[in-house]
Amino acid sequence: DALPISKQGKKGDSTQTPGLVVKRLPEHVQVDDPAAQKKLAKKLERQQVPLRPDYGTKVNLFSHLHQYSRKIPLTQQMSIPATVIHPSVVRLGLQYSNGIITGSNSRCIALLHSFKQVIRDYSTPPNEELSRDLVNKLKPAISFLNQCRPLSASMGNAIKYVKKEISNIPSTMKEEEAKRLLQNSIQEYITEKIGRA
Numbered sequence: 001d002a003l004p005i006s007k008q009g010k011k012g013d014s015t016q017t018p019g020l021v022v023k024r025l026p027e028h029v030q031v032d033d034p035a036a037q038k039k040l041a042k043k044l045e046r047q048q049v050p051l052r053p054d055y056g057t058k059v060n061l062f063s064h065l066h067q068y069s070r071k072i073p074l075t076q077q078m079s080i081p082a083t084v085i086h087p088s089v090v091r092l093g094l095q096y097s098n099g100i101i102t103g104s105n106s107r108c109i110a111l112l113h114s115f116k117q118v119i120r121d122y123s124t125p126p127n128e129e130l131s132r133d134l135v136n137k138l139k140p141a142i143s144f145l146n147q148c149r150p151l152s153a154s155m156g157n158a159i160k161y162v163k164k165e166i167s168n169i170p171s172t173m174k175e176e177e178a179k180r181l182l183q184n185s186i187q188e189y190i191t192e193k194i195g196r197a
Helices: 034-046 087-097 104-121 130-148 153-167 175-195
Strands: 014-017 020-023
Touching: 034 130, 087 104, 087 130, 104 130, 104 153, 104 175, 130 153, 153 175
Parallel strands: none
Antiparallel strands: 014 020
């Protein structure tokens, strides 16, 4: 029962028939589709991010959603690679999964503060460009946070903003100046887009 919708979304997000567009859910949401889950598992393995196991007994009504046990701590469910994921992101993921940080705005602000810490501690490897390498360093962190608790719409928008700001950094800019610029733009996003919204 799809409604006629104008052509939108990314490549592969929809199936088109004349005058009809059927929107598809992202892979991390399609829990009841084994092919989508296999694709997600491969992506996480490539990024060295562990896949969080589902709760053993599922409620049929919610079988299309992830169902995790809250009785077993996340640290016992999955091994978290400290070399790939920054400690502030691991701490944030644990806070998300335990329900310590709730609410879309609070989770988004905490995410952005964690990204500021990642940027502060980041150093560009030799023969690499900051704008490319930093985005690649953030991808496993984002996947890990999504395993802890699905990202809200505001968090998705904030991630897109941060990635755009990182990719706009000129390769001639010094690393410390670029990091300061990124941290200021993240703080400005928190103030303008979240605080005053």
